Amino acid sequence: MYFMPKIHKRGNISRNSKYKKDITPKIIKSSLFICVILVFISLSLTSDIFYDKNINSRSMSGEQIYSADTPLDAPVVTELPIMDIDGRYNVNWTTSSGAAYYKLYRNTSSISSVDDLSAIYTGTNINYNESVNTSAHYYYVVVAYSATSSSELSNCVDVAVELTISEMYAVLAGISDYPGTINDLSYCDDDVVDMRNFIISEYGIPEENIITLLDSEATESAIENAITTQSAKMDSDDYLFFQYSGHGSAQFSAGATTSWNINSPHPYGSSYHQLWHASSPGAPAMRVYFDRCAVDYWSDCYVGDYYNWQTTYVNWYYGIDNTNFYSDWVDSDQIYVELIAGGSTDWGVDISHYQIGSYVAPYEIIPYDGLSTGMSPSELDAVLDTVPGKTVCVIDACHSGGFGSGVAQSDRYVLTAAQNDEYSLEDSANQNGLFSYQFFNVWDAELDVNLDDVVSYEEIFGDLYTNTVSRSSSVGYTHHPCEYDSVDNEVILNSNANISTCTDKGSNVNLTYNLNGLGQGTLYGAYYDIPNQEYSLEHANYSMIPSNTLSTIEIDYPSGTFTESAFSSILAVTYENVTETSNYSISLDVNTFTTSDTDGDGIDDTTEFYRGLNPWSDDTDNDGMNDAWEFQYYMDPLDGFDGYHDCDCDGLCNLEECQYDTDPYSSDTDSDGLNDYDEVIIYSTDPTLEDTDDDGLIDGLEITHSTNPNNPDSDSDGLKDGEEVNLYGTNPNNGDSDGDGWNDGIEISFGT
The missing domain is CATH 3.40.50.1460 (Rossmann fold)
Structure with missing residues (x-):
């Protein structure tokens, strides 16, 4: 009799033993509508869709390449490096005479047509700061556009990106x-x-x-x-x-025997009670050998691993008279034998030895x-x-x-x-x-x-x-x-960055640091000339692999007349949009920062110093995004490439989100049912206001009802669109909803 309540063994499956325990407007291609196209392009190029020369509307899938009698010259794209390890590089192309803007296309296979591609950039620049976060082979072409024509595809250039990131x-x-x-x-x-x-x-x-x-x-x-x-x-x-x-399983093997002479009285008395115990430290299992076991029906002989037969004994003998046999295996390095007379007598027990059992190969799951x-x-x-x-x-x-x-x-x-x-x-x-x-x-x-x-x-x-x-x-x-x-260094899977020491060596600063876990690391080292308000970023490594061990680096002083007043270092590791950072800053002379905000970016000078930023520029990395805004939205104000990321996949890159004051992590900042890109580029509504024209109908519903989200009274009948839809049930696109010759607003004023 053997059981262990609320305990289950995982896989005692023995192989040789009986013992088993167990959104988007497309340019209309029909020549019937060519005049509409020309008007659309003309308005687009002169309207405030192009809010900034660097940031313009994005093309959608299925772009049509214009044709004309005298097409624009195709731009020539500068060849890219064969290999890139951090996903950050510049795509540059030549100007095309007469071009109003350019579109840059990217694909993971060679590009011979852009009909099914969306442009990753549309604008007047002839360069693009590319930033990708996936290892792949990337291909690029550029097309030049004017109001009436487009060029052929540029040459197709490519680069193999092998990101140094631990996943x-x-x-x-x-x-x-x-x-x-x-x-x-x-x-x-x-x-x-x-x-x-x-x-x-x-x-x-x-x-x-x-x-x-x-x-x-x-x-x-x-x-x-x-x-x-x-x-x-x-x-x-x-x-x-x-x-x-x-x-899990193992092969069970019977091992060595040890003499253990146990004899009860022959016969035992009617009130006889005896407990015997043997141990073999470390043994996986034990069993005893009976030369004879003769116990009457009213008496009991137990064999188990603990003096508590009601729960842990594995053998219970009564009413038998057997010779020369082993008990069942006891899963322990302790074994007990107990004989209890039940008011009557019999010959008793005679044990000669116990045996050790072990589990050996083959092991399996x-x-x-x-x-x-x-x-x-x-x-x-x-x-x-x-x-x-x-x-x-x-x-x-x-x-x-x-x-x-x-x-x-x-x-x-x-x-x-x-x-x-x-x-x-x-x-x-x-x-x-x-x-x-x-x-x-x-x-x-x-x-x-x-x-x-x-x-x-x-x-x-x-x-x-x-x-x-x-x-x-x-x-x-x-x-x-x-x-x-069998892994070199420690096994650390939590992304972690830690600068432990920062020491001035007279001509350089020595850092010791740990970069641990998953992701990709960056290390910045910046010097400050406080009297002359100069900043020098002397070290920027964007593609570090966590090594899970202590590392050192020396960052030299800036050259020239730069006066080294202070040094600040930032170590960061990013994995799946989560960044862990460590800062270490030291003074190199008597000059110190104050709590004033010299550059007016919303971050005081002392804080900028501790974060490795330029306290004399509101945009340290010159990416068009204010340092404070980048911190607000967990971006890197020392990374000039993150402006081209699109964190919420709404079609607006981070730089555009910054310029329009939208949330880069929400595709619908004002929760009006319209994507931020659509509001800015297609409908010219305010992506931060749910009801741009304040007519009582949120912008998304205006589009649903085909009303003008920038005009509170789309049909000019004297009633706001929201009143017509929500209050009176009239048609906000028809000034005379019931066709009786009376304007809806007049009817409401007269109570008809």
Whole structure:
């Protein structure tokens, strides 16, 4: 008789033993409407659609290239570098005589037509500061436009962008519901759901980078295919995070025997009661050998691992007289035999020895379809060999230590719930695997032993081990996590930047810093000449890969007559639009900053200094966006390329959003139902006011009702459009809604 309430073992599947525990206007192409086109273009080029020479309307898909008897000369685009590593470069082209504006097109394959492309830039400039955030091969062409004609396509130039960024991809597999019911577990699917939430919230990994396999989805081939799919997206700077939660198995082997001479009286008395105990520290399992066991029907002989036969004894003998047999295995390094007479007598028991059992290779994890033959370490190792970067494995299964040691290779970090000869428990109180729950809850800033401002896997393992051992012991079976670390430096997946020292060396400043986790790092170093109000950005690296180790750099003083009064450094790492920064500033002479705002940008001089900005210019990076506005919207006032990003994908780049005072993270700033781009470019409404003409009808509804959002009385009948729609039910586009010859406004005034 043996059971352990509220504790489930993950995968005690033995292979050779009976012991089993278990929006957009398009230019009309018809010649019938050519006059309309000419008027439209003429108005566009003279209206305030072109609010600034650098910022103009964007073309939409399906652009028509004009033709004329004397077309414009095609611009010539300057060749781009063969390779770019930070996604930041300039696209330049020649002027075309007679051109009023130009459109720049981008594609990921060679461009021979722009009919199905949208322009990424429309304006009068002959250069464009490009900024892309995805590695790819990019192609560009330019077309010149006048009021009546367009040029042929320019030459097509291209650049291969290989961004230096550390990304993370994940494969999470958990099986609670195996075929049938006897092998089912309770919380493996919860482990996967909770791990998904954990890596999204803690590491910022995008959901599209995660493949989740639950229950019947988690077959061996599905796990292999998922890892292969993720590997194809990765490069050497990336991480694969692999989680498995489910059954694990090992080969059970009977081992050495130890003499243990146990004899009851022959026969035992009617009130006889005796308990015997033997131990073999560290043994996975033990059993005893009976030379004879003769117990009458009213008496009991128990064999188990604890002196509490009602819950933990695995053998219960009564009414038998058998010789030369082994008891069942007891999953412990302690074994107890208890004989209790029931008011009558019999011959009794004679035990000659006990035997040790152990779990040995082959170790396996058990996918949904693996109850007969599981997934071996060599099989997982083979598919992990396709990963070009580093791999982090978290395995919560019985015997996972043995499995984990088999996949521990260079550039891999493996955590397992138990040693090779141990079970891994489920924890009903916390509704997770016991080890998984401890993993989710062990992360504490106080564990930052090396004080680099971030906690690594290596730093949490000690507490993870202690907490798992303590919790598993408290519920009746102790198991010990294992760590296999074959990764250079620490394993840190939280994006983190930390400048630890900043030292003046007389001709340069020496920085020591840590850039950790995922994403791409930037490092700026700026000097200040306070008496002469001069600023010099001497170092700007936009493409740093987190190394998870302490690094140093020397940034030389500016040359010439520059007087070094102060130095400020900014280290940042960005992953999926989340940026972590570290600042370090030092004075180099007696001059200091004040709290005044010399450049009038809304940020006082002292604050600008600590942030590495130019306190004598309201736009440090000269990208057209005020420093304070960039900080307000979490942009980088030292990055001159971020003005061309479109954070909310509304068609307006950040620079345009700044100029029109719209929210760069909301496609509809005023929540009137119109996209900011449409308001600015198509309808000329105010994207910051929901009702531009203040007629009681918000701009989006004006478009729905075909009224003029810039005219409070579209049909000039004396009634505001909002009154007609919301109050009187009249037609805001018809001054005489009922066709009786009387103007709607007059009818209302006379009460008709």
